[in-house]
Amino acid sequence: MSDITVTKVKQVGVLPTDKELGFGTIFTDHMFVMDYTTGKGWHSPRIVPYAECANYPAMIVFHYGQAIFEGMKAFRTEDNRICVFRPYEYLNRFNRSAEKLCIPKMDVEQIHDALFQLLALEKNWVPGQLGTSLYIRPFVVADEPHLGVKVADSFKLYIILSPVGAYYKTGFNPVSIKVEDKYVRAIKGGLGEAKTPANYAMSLAAQQDAYAEGFGQVLWLDAVHRKYIEEVGTMNILFKINGEIITPELNGSILGGITRKTVLELSRSWGLKTTERQISIDEVYDAYAKGQLDEVFGSGTAAVISPVGELSWKGQRIVINHNQTGPYAQKLFDYITGVQSGKIADQFGWMEEVR
Template identity: 65%
Template sequence: MSDITIIKTDNPGTLPDENSLGFGNYFTDHLFEMDYNPQDGWHNPRIVPYHEFSVSPANTTLHYGQGIFEGMKAFRTVDDRVVLFRPLEYLNRLNRSADVLCIPRVDVDLVHKALLKLIEIEKNWVPAKQGTSLYIRPFIFATDPYLGLRVAENYKMAIILSPVGAYYAAGFNPVKIRVEDKYVRAVPGGLGEAKTLGNYAASLRAAVDAKKVGYAQTLWLDGIERKYIEEVGAMNIFFKINGEIITPALTGSILGGITRKTVLEIAKEWGFKATERRISIDEVFEAHAKGQLEEVFGTGTAAVISPVGELSWKGEKLIINDNKTGEFAQKLYDYVTGLQYGEVEDKFNWVETVTKA
């Protein structure tokens, strides 16, 4: 594959107010892109000024959804370095999603190199305020102009960047989650384990219904027995019961979150019993009734750690830890964000420096 071509904009923008970034509202000056066809494979990697894509009305992704994406972050540390958190984990997961969607795998080393260069070029877009970051969105979509249902032959990969604030309006405060008992998002053997378009489209209707009655997100149950907990719309879920940290096992219908993996590794390092297994919604409510449910929290790249203060299921409301952030969730949040902002020693070698102060 050829070297990465770099074409810089003649009209660079400026970082918006760090106090009002929101999430996904602003985009940097440049993007990375490359193309795939059967003759050349992945080719023409380039960093170019941010621009719109032109696609055929018959584009197969528009009709059949053969697309995947990722989400990771760059941070500005307290000593003014720009760093990435576990970037290779995310890029390898992109290839796992590609396998599920019959999309050609990318060269992770090349994309990693391109990402580092893109972040270096856009370093001034990385905000410095605590709680902010530069969100990184790699994605791949089919580009065939064809209405027949088949695996596409041509693809485009791109990486765009967006300076962001907190994912939830509540910030790091307990959120209210409604357990979904009507709709189904995914089943084993389907697309649930891939970070793909259809998974998120399948979650929208339940999310809208939940927000109408005051809940921030939906907690999904399994699509077969409708009793085992899977994940929240935008994050994995954890329960602290009698001192044990429990999260649903990866059975093929939920996403293997990188923050989920991070929390499991940290919990074990701290000496907690951290378990991946099937856990039913009945077990959670029973644990609460016995006074054994100590904390519930979500994990994800966007929110990092999100404490849950209330669960609602079939009209019954369960208040967790008096609707206060739990000690373990707080400790996790402080530790992970401390790693990301350079305030905590990186014993795990998870942080990669892009630019030095």
């Protein structure tokens, strides 16, 4: 995208120390912005200083929720290169979410080029310690000021960057999960497979209840039968049962995670039987009772791999692998983060260098 205008900050910021990095609270000097207008298309791409946005109170996104977002990561490798993990996978999913929310399709190549120009400008903001990264947040909002339910005629696309540490304060340790039996997250034909704010707003009440009961996450069941496993609030879920990797199939109400896809590709390449299918919570508990539930773990961009140490469903608690990180979850975590950090050769072509 050669026509991007660039306005630089007058005073460049400083990357905090690794110990000061949390998740999603620190932002880099610049951001990318582009507009859409009906009849004109996407236009006016620009890189500008990160700042507050001037918005009309009547913007459609505030009232009717027409918005989407993505979450990606860039890493500083051991040999000091800056690389992005599977950027096209994320940007293509961004467009799939756009389609669900009636947001105009974006040219993936153009957004890719804009992102990499922004990253080249912000290279000094990429931390280098293992477990840290530069989190990339593209998002689109309907910015037309209009009170009335309709597809907006104007949108804004932003890309902001945030240097981050570990997603979970407890680090790479097993999380306890409550299997939700009161609330539902999504249903086929709805927005469950899109990365849109409404899905995350829907999860808050259940998540707060789980926190109050001492759990770290919520596992959602299907909205119709209330027994088939879907996903965790911030990640997809996978089970290792009797040596087989099983994860719920993508059915229209589950977000197709890029890390989930990575885990499945890796597992198949390592020769494990890997299955995407409907799986019920009863089946998981039955496998546990038979001593066949080897491991449970989540996968997501933020946490990469998150081992699950405990599940609680209708008051029945089961402890998985003695509440210890399982060997397979550890192997996956070590491999994926090894590729991201440059310690392990990128034989799958997942990493793209910023030049």
